[in-house]
Amino acid sequence: MPLSEAERLALLSAIVDSSDDAIISKNLDAGIITSWNKSAERMFGYTAEEAIGQPITILLPPDRLPEEAEILSRLRRGERIDHIETIRMRKDGGLIDVSLTISPVRDEAGNIIGASKIAREITELRRVDRAHRLLSAIVESSDDAIISKSLDGGIITSWNKSAERLFGYTAEEAIGQPITILIPADRTDEEPEIVSRLRRGDRVDHIETVRMRKDGSLVDLSLTISPIRDAAGNIVGASKVARDITESKRLIAELQRANEVLEQFVYSASHDLQEPLRTVKIYGEVLLGEYGEQLGSKGAEILGFLHSGATHMENLLRDLLAYVRVTKFEKPSEDSDARQAFEDALQSLSSSISESNASVTAGPLPSVRVDLAHLHQLFQNLIGNAIKYRDPQRPPVVCVSAERQKGQWRFSVRDNGIGIEPQYTSTIFGLFKRLHDNEKYSGSGLGLSICQRIVEQYGGRIWVESKPSEGSVFSFTIPD
Ligand code: ADP
Numbered sequence: 001m002p003l004s005e006a007e008r009l010a011l012l013s014a015i016v017d018s019s020d021d022a023i024i025s026k027n028l029d030a031g032i033i034t035s036w037n038k039s040a041e042r043m044f045g046y047t048a049e050e051a052i053g054q055p056i057t058i059l060l061p062p063d064r065l066p067e068e069a070e071i072l073s074r075l076r077r078g079e080r081i082d083h084i085e086t087i088r089m090r091k092d093g094g095l096i097d098v099s100l101t102i103s104p105v106r107d108e109a110g111n112i113i114g115a116s117k118i119a120r121e122i123t124e125l126r127r128v129d130r131a132h133r134l135l136s137a138i139v140e141s142s143d144d145a146i147i148s149k150s151l152d153g154g155i156i157t158s159w160n161k162s163a164e165r166l167f168g169y170t171a172e173e174a175i176g177q178p179i180t181i182l183i184p185a186d187r188t189d190e191e192p193e194i195v196s197r198l199r200r201g202d203r204v205d206h207i208e209t210v211r212m213r214k215d216g217s218l219v220d221l222s223l224t225i226s227p228i229r230d231a232a233g234n235i236v237g238a239s240k241v242a243r244d245i246t247e248s249k250r251l252i253a254e255l256q257r258a259n260e261v262l263e264q265f266v267y268s269a270s271h272d273l274q275e276p277l278r279t280v281k282i283y284g285e286v287l288l289g290e291y292g293e294q295l296g297s298k299g300a301e302i303l304g305f306l307h308s309g310a311t312h313m314e315n316l317l318r319d320l321l322a323y324v325r326v327t328k329f330e331k332p333s334e335d336s337d338a339r340q341a342f343e344d345a346l347q348s349l350s351s352s353i354s355e356s357n358a359s360v361t362a363g364p365l366p367s368v369r370v371d372l373a374h375l376h377q378l379f380q381n382l383i384g385n386a387i388k389y390r391d392p393q394r395p396p397v398v399c400v401s402a403e404r405q406k407g408q409w410r411f412s413v414r415d416n417g418i419g420i421e422p423q424y425t426s427t428i429f430g431l432f433k434r435l436h437d438n439e440k441y442s443g444s445g446l447g448l449s450i451c452q453r454i455v456e457q458y459g460g461r462i463w464v465e466s467k468p469s470e471g472s473v474f475s476f477t478i479p480d
Helices: 005-018 038-044 062-076 123-141 161-167 190-199 246-325 338-348 350-356 372-388 447-457
Strands: 022-027 033-036 081-089 095-106 112-121 145-150 156-159 204-212 218-229 235-244 359-362 397-405 408-414 462-467 471-479
Touching: 022 038, 038 112, 062 081, 062 095, 062 112, 095 123, 145 161, 161 235, 190 204, 190 218, 190 235, 218 246, 246 447, 338 350, 338 359, 338 372, 350 372, 359 372, 372 397, 372 408, 372 447, 372 471, 447 462, 447 471
Parallel strands: 359 397
Antiparallel strands: 022 033, 022 112, 081 095, 095 112, 145 156, 145 235, 204 218, 218 235, 397 408, 408 471, 462 471
């Protein structure tokens, strides 16, 4: 049975009210709002009572007012306005992005008597669109190659300008190809490993590897690869940021070579200089022994200066050699007993220990994966300093201890010596850095540099905490 007019109207109005779009009608003369559905209320904040009877311009931000005249004149010509994107104002003054479709409403005689307006809010769409554009601009202008690929089949799905520069393929050539076009034959096993890590949701951070350009040449890269998830959180692809590290690798290699040459030079120089120095010392002693009486006390004093100068230089050269010897080395395959290294150091320091009446003790010491000679050197330098920089008012008391920390051992050498002013606690680890002249405390200024170099070779660090005139604690760590 056909619907009655009243039923038809009720149905229409139910449809209008249940629509997600704001549906508004207005008359054409003054643009007065004549109907207003539930979604219009939600979208613009006015109730139907508040809106009906008001001019439609209450919805227009001031800078958009001219739009209304233009819309009205098009409607009067009988035109429909389809999906124009514009901005409207809510009751609270907030602005919203909307897409409008406006159609003329005619009476039975075909005269245009008003307009119906369907407004859809697109603020979120716009925001996403803007964010998308911003992201694309960032990706395009990045100096790094940024590529995305699907996880199944590893098909390239996006390719920025830098990827084009780095690999030589244009976006058109690369997109749709498998990512393996970039992988040299001897690296093909890397991809499955990367994919399985991505599938677990892991990110692959800064791995250094080699990839192949379109022309077949190879390029050293640092790669960071992250999983891409869909809205449901499923991993559907991967984004890959590739940085060309050819130049930095070349510079590092050059620096290493220059360093090696320099170390070799220092090594030979300090080694070769020892010989003539020994001659100076020996002939000085001969001179003193055979001609001492003729030289008189003044001459003997001068020979004494000569002798101590040569001895100082000998010590400097010895320490310099020790420093240069601590170059890159393989980690030892076995542990060394730190207690043994401590005992060896006591042996080497026995005369200064007895001269100074020092008490040197150690708590339980572990075995660690460090060369025994290196451990010996660390203890010898640190305990030697603890005795050398003692307070003249009290005999030195030195305690060595080791403490287990997360993933490492921390060793400490505590003394009750003169201490160090806070502003010098890092400088003293520098080469030839000393806080005293040779008259007061003899030394080369290399002992702590040697310790630092050893500890850093094992991935640890060394530092000091100290209170002037109370004492110092030198600590170093050895990671597992
Ligand atoms: P050197 O002892 O040959 O001068 P080091 O590199 O071993 O060289 O030490 C650098 C400087 O750090 C020393 O000259 C001294 O001033 C200071 N220093 C080192 N150990 C101690 C310590 N235990 N107490 C006070 N000062 C110290």
